[in-house]
Amino acid sequence: MPAQLEVSVGQFSERGLKPSNQDFHGLRLPPERLRKSKGIAAAIADGVSSSDKGAEAAEACVTGFLEDYLCTPDSWSVKQSAERVLAALNTWLYAQGGNGRDPQRGRVSTLSTLVLKSTTAHVIHVGDSRIYRLRRGQMEQLTVDHRVWMSLSQHYLSRAMGADMHLQIDYCRLPVEQGDIFVFTTDGVHDYFSDREIAGLVLESQADLAKAAELIVRGALANSSPDNATCQVLRVESLPSQDPDEVFQELTELPFPPALTEGMIIDGYRVIREIYASKRTQLYLVLDLETGLRVVLKTPSVNFETDPAYIERFTLEEWIGQRIDSPHVEKVYKPTRRRRFLYHVTEYIEGATLRQWMRDHPAPSLEVVRGLVEQIAKGLRAFHRLEMIHQDLKPENIMLDLAGTVKLVDFGSAKVAGVAEIATPVAREQLLGTKNYAAPEYLLGQTGTQRSDIYALGVIAYELLTDQLPYRVSSAEWQKKMDLRRFSYRPLTPFRPDVPPWVDGALRKAVQPDPARRYEALSEFLYDLRHPNAGLCGSARKPLIERNPVAFWQGLSGILFLMVVFLSYLLVHKP
Secondary structure, X not given: OOOOOEEEEEEEEEOOOOOOOOEEEEEEOOOHHHHHHHOEEEEEEEEOOOOOOHHXXXXXXXXXXHHHHOOOOOOOOHHHHHHHHHHHHHHHHXXXXXXXXXXXXXXXXXXXXXXXXXXXXXXXXXXXXXXXXXXXXXEXXXXXXXEEEOOOOOEEEOOOEOOXXXXXXXXXXXXXXXXXXXXXXXXXXXXXXXXXXXXXXXXXXXXXXXXXXXXXXXXXXXXXXXXXXXXXXXXXXXXXXXXXHHHHHHHOXXXXXXXXXXXXEEOOEEEEEEEEEOOOEEEEEEEEOOOOOEEEEEEEOHHHOOOHHHHHHHXXXXXXXXXOOOOOEOOEEOOOOOOOOOOEEEEOOOEEXXXXXXXXXXXXXXXXXXXXXXXXXXXXXXXXXXXXXXXOOOHHHEEEEOOOOEEEOOOOOOEEHHHHOOOOXXXXXXXXXXXXXXXXXXXXXXXXXXXXXXXXXXXXXXXXXXXXXXXXXXXXXXXXXXXXXHOOOOOOOOOXXXXXXXXXXXXXXXOOOOHXXXXXXXXXXXXXXXXXXXXXXXXXXXXXXHHOHHHHHHHHHHHHHHHHHHHHHHHXXXX
């Protein structure tokens, strides 16, 4: 069996001289499947003693984070998941504390969390509790104390959970090694016990982490700590396997199916006919003999039977499809029966690709194009909400059913933030999308973002209106030219004089070669397609000769007259 992420932990907390303990700590060890996608989470919190609800705040921070983080979509990155959870927790704490009007009733706490996912540690922190890493005898503080010092002995927290409506957190990520030890402390410990002393006790008591945590707390109290004192010690015992043979064996657990022909039955599906075949996949229309539904069976190509990167991406496509629920994205069904082969099952969409629709409907009206673009955007938004990027949006990957509903298909190139955080020995290729629709940043070797999908959508919208592309440039030329400003956008006017200039301005912004100058959100692009944006009209205005030919020729005549006068003057006064 491949090695999994495993940890050992020891914890100890003492109220010390205080009447109650306002510290809180915790750890979540999820089951194997969830551990792979979300990791192991640990946290420590210290309720602010100036409020009478500090203990409740600390407990709410730790339990709320540990429980809610594991419930976030497994497609989200750790950072996205943590930020969403902490923002919600902070809003609740701030509201429960009277929105900051009464400090005595406030629910304010520090919070330092660690998420171990795959071979990476993610540290999310606010306040002055701490997380250290002890590696090969060297102690390193991973968090920064958010304190403002009033004097040598007085300070207050500059940042804390529940202290303000707007939460600012620290986030960092770093690689993990087997044997790494992470030490969590509240200020009742590290203000009265040095880093060297903490490291020494951990190293002396490695066989019993609970004993190490207790010795650290008691050492701080013995050094006259007047505060609650809490310590949590976590050691990484093993990391997920990085052995290529083991990973390949896991990927090829299900064999590739044989070539399918009409009438053949595979795992309860009867083949009706082949729909499509390429070098990479085959699509078959099949009948589910159990339900009577017609569905599509997508099978991998035997050309890649020994290619782990291909197999991983093929299985990821099914994983993605099962997590997206949108009427504008092709449904991928979860298997209800045991599978003997590698394939996945999708809904059967009766209709045509957008490419075929464009051939059948040349020069559609602006309103029809807006409707299509808005439907495509709804499909893209379903990806973006889950922190996924489609990365291969093109007319061939967009279907229109018989009712005119647009559906995005083929997620083989999609990027998933949460999955990208999982280390693997499989070489993950940087997919570039399809020529003419791939954003220039892909071709320049840069990482794609949601703006890359917006670029592809802008190209499709432009092509729907004009049957042309916005740039006369090949993908090879994009790669050669690092200065993207040298490429000239082709205005809509020569192709569609009936389209308002401000629509052309919106398209121009959507397909900007520089992603920083492109739309940041789909909603902005869709709004500008229906509402005149004065800021975009200037970039899309018609030339003066088209807007006012009389003024153009009058101006040109005036310039020529002045030139004649000037030349005559030179001739008369020639020395």
